[in-house]
Amino acid sequence: MRLSVLDQSVACVGRPQDESIRHTVALAEHCERLGYERFWLSEHHSLPAIVGTAPEVLMAAIAVRTARIRIGSAGVMLPHYSPFKVAEQFRVLDALAPGRIDLGVGRAPGSDHRTARLLNPDPRSANHFPQQVRELQAWVSGEEMPEGHPGRGIQALPRAVTAPQLWMLGSSSYGAQLAAHYGLPYSFAHFISDGEGCAEALELYRQLFKPGLVQRPEANVCVWALAADTEEEAWRLFASRERARVDRQTGRFGPLLPPEQAVRPYDAAEEAFRQGLRARSFVGTGEQVVQRLRALAEALEIEEVVVITWTWDPLAQRRSYELLAGAAGLS
Template sequence: MPSTLRLSVLDQSVNRAGRPQDESIRHTVALAEHCERWGYHRFWLSEHHALPTLVGTAPEVLMAAVAARTQRIRIGSAGVMLPHYAPFKVAEQFRVLDALAPGRIDLGVGRAPGSDQRTARLLNPDLQASEDFPRQVLELKAWVTGEELPEGHPGRGIAALPVTSTAPQLWMLGSSAYGAQLAGHLGLPYAFAHFITDGEGCEQALDLYRSTFRPGVLQEPMAVVCLSALVAETDEEAWHQFKSRERARIDRRTGRFGPLLPPERAPRAYSEAEEVEARLLRERAIVGAPDDVAQRLHNLASRWKVDELTLVTWTWDPAAQRRSYELLAAACGLA
């Protein structure tokens, strides 16, 4: 199904039961190479801390490894949880990344902790209040783009190095109206985390972003939607692989966290409330054979008025994850 729809990837370095955690990190790097070959536009990496299901704790480090093993695909964070860090240090890290992969670096930022509050305090004992997030974004934007900070700012006159002919592309990430409004106000590109909300609030956030947008880093709005999708040769096989993700999502909603289970071990007896959640999850899930999923993605992109979707794919078997991206790339005519 050839089209102008761009597809990108968000990988979270999922911890798989029975496999060492370092394998998940190496698999993420190998997956980036694989997705570049199949024509994906971006490869983004998430940040989570002290969460037994996800071991991608340092996207900026993984991005450097991906940069060394790829040539074309854009590489990004989805995202750096900015309240944990000094904006100046983040700007330096991403300028170094841009020197390694000129013109290919996306700096996606968010304000969610990516962890629990106790872990957030360990990452930054002087954790700023969420109201301070806009100031952090403004500082980061200045250091990334080379703008001058205002008179009286303690960082005025200090540059984030190295300064090169290109610069990272700053993105705002979000799953609510807050990020959409801030992205619009600052003229930043915006990514909505559909895979976190199961789509709730997606259209409202995109509408708010576009209606509040004013020229800044960009002259016109640019939005992508990050959503979960899983493809296999047949519907039956795709839904079999989905059992791992379903179990992880249901367990998480009830406070149980752990490595992703293989589909053969994932099913268990749900409570009545859990069964309701599971049915809703299956109804919303984008799972199936390649052509069916490709058509659904095209329909969603048209409905949301976006020309790029970023895909999150969880499987216990890394080979099944790679195959999902292959099949979907072929069905959408990427390569």
């Protein structure tokens, strides 16, 4: 089992938001030293809990501070943008880190609808997503556009021996089908749905897959996990994430609270959700969490798990990745 990382630059109570961005860059350097396969960055807009708004900018900062680890977007919310401009941005990134750039794209807005309209005033922009993906794939790989396409003869520069690796992201069957149709690698956001629909989406992807950018199905899943030196300490740290998830059920979003401030009384419905969340969560010592991740990987027949971890204390987040790397035998 290979392990990778997704980081969202989470906002934290009592800490300036710009620190979260710098913590992300430092975490990428740390995870490269630990032997992780990739380091991916998400895109969200006007969300009080997450300040990672521009993955391509963060990727550039990380590219010049690392030498081995793959760096990627998870992802660029393509309906907001011109595929040609995205291709140019990621070709520049590939020039900074040749052969190490992953270009993960998604259809979701990564924001509320008002914010999405500010990014792209066209309310039907998501309807063009399949065509956008096809255009992006062509410009990234250097293919010529078909006869009659307005972009025929236009090149996304700089050109190089290597090129960004396109990935399709999703948390439903839609992304799985599109990835299969275009022959793209596919990543399922297990942490968004708590695993609901994951096995079905991967099975659909494999059944419908047609060779394209890759010749055989290539998939991973992104899982929320947290490890600490003791199981008790892991659950104590989990209180911050737990509170955020419970609050989100009722539309309350805000910076991550320290564990000691995160505990509050829950009503019956909230408590039921909380207990279900705890039962589904990958929390414990490094060995305990890696054992569960291996079991998930075997059940889903995948070779790579991408881990996302929220903690109020960045040192606790780094320690979690250290423990998982040690238990998984990363080098």
